[in-house]
Amino acid sequence: MIGEFEYLLIAASHRLGEDAYGASIRREVEAATERPCSIGSLYTTLDRLEAKGLVTTWMGEATSQRGGRAKRMVTVTAKGIEAASIFYRAISKVSRDISWEAQCPLSQE
Amino acid sequence: MPFVSGIDTAMSRLLSGLLKALDSDEREAVSGDLLEARESPSASALQVLGLILKRQLDPWAGWRPWLLLITVALPLAVALSQATREFAGWSAIYSWMLINNTDAALLRSAGFWSGVRENSWKIGEFALVLFCCSWACGRLIAQLSRKAHMSMAFLFVLTSLFVLIAGIPSHARAILVHSNDRYFPNGAVFANAFYRDWFPLIVYAITVLVPLLLGFAHAEPAVRRPKALRVFFYCSTALVAVGLVEQPWLLMEMWSWQMIPVRFLTLPSLLPVASIGPACLLVIDVGRRSIRLRSNRSTRWTDTNWSQSPER
DSSP states (O other): OOOHHHHHHHHHHHHHGGGOBHHHHHHHHHHHHSSOOOHHHHHHHHHHHHHTTSEEEEEEEEOGGGTTOEEEEEEEOHHHHHHHHHHHHHHHHHHTTOOHHHHOHHHHO | OHHHHHHHHHHHHHHHHHHTTSOHHHHHHHHHHHHHHTOOHHHHHHHHHHHHHHHHHGGGGSSHHHHHIIIIIHHHHHHHHHHHHHHHHHHHHHHIIIIITOOHHHHTOHHHHHHHHHHHHHHHHHHHHHHHHHHHHHHHHHHHHGGGHHHHHHHHHHHHHHHHHHOOBOSSSSSBGGGGGGGSTTHHHHTSHIIIIIHHHHHHIIIIIHHHHHHHHHHOTTSOOOHHHHHHHHHHHHHHHHHHHTOHHHHHHHHHTTOSOSOOOOOOOOHHHHTHHHHHHHHHHHHHHHHHHHHHHHHHHHHHHHHHOTTO
16 A cells, blocks of 8 residues: 555645646645645656656656756556555545544644 | 945856756756846846755756766775875875985986986876876766765765765774875875875875766767767776776775685786776767867858848
8 A cells, every 4th residue: 555645746746637736736745734745755756656666757858947948747547546546445434423523632722 | 336236247147157067958948037037146046056956966866876976986986085295195205205305416416317207207106197097986976876976076076075084993003094194104294284285185185086077078979979978987987996996005904804705916007907998988088079169160260250241
């Protein structure tokens, strides 16, 4: 089964669709987790996911908004969708009947 | 705020230096991402440093780098470093004789100058041999270690420096060979702090460190070389390895520890012959690079002139 950060990257890439590339995935993960996402973790995890056949990446065309630098585009494969759904199902199963929101001391403050 | 802008300039330089350590595609994507995120140069440099460290550490989760480290990199580092120690030892004696014991009467003697010529030739020749062997070792390790080449280079340099400073376990009474130097018949030379402490480090930097890093830089695993050149490179590097292993100091150690159950033999030194192959490859590599650099420059010059031409 994939790890938590791998799931975050697959989910963010899938949500972004055709706009999924390094910086946009990083923004999406940071917004979801409210924690910084380092470029090192992002690119090494993307490499690992690509080696496992869960995503495919390629170099997009250079755009002027990034000083003429190309983007590393990401697409989730069918195998990636399956792996993410297995992870999500496991998380949902193990969390059933638990209401974290109600029990979280920080949200009650 | 000149101080802040000075730091930013330094960090920008560091950042561009760090980006060069990445593959061209990754460099392009990462520098674009950093521009888009509008992070400060120091934060960007930290991000890129993190990526480089992760990239270098990741391969060590597998067995390949460990196997390469134990079977190739560490033995070569020890052999090369010990060869440098030996070389630094005898060249220090010649240098001391020629530099520290010269007076006006000696300078007028023809025999003195004949000695200078002979010894300088000997020292220069062996320095060149070591330079070529170190270059070949650096290139071999960089080619074999692929993605872990920077961490492998770091470990190689660390090991060879340790052996240079501390020495290897010897059969001699003292545990480390180097601690015996002061009781050597040429003790007067090594009583001088320069010849004892600094000279080996200088020799190491010139004959091992610089060519080793050059070899690492010249490896370029992405560039496919002609098969004949690749075969020639591997054969000549194998000869260098044999040359490093059959040095008298190593055979003597093995013999005195009774690892070899035969009478001690002094074999002819293979290193000068073994260094011919790497020397040829080094010349070919440097020549190719200068041709590529010149053609790049001329292309850029043509482009600049084309874009500045009034007809356009």
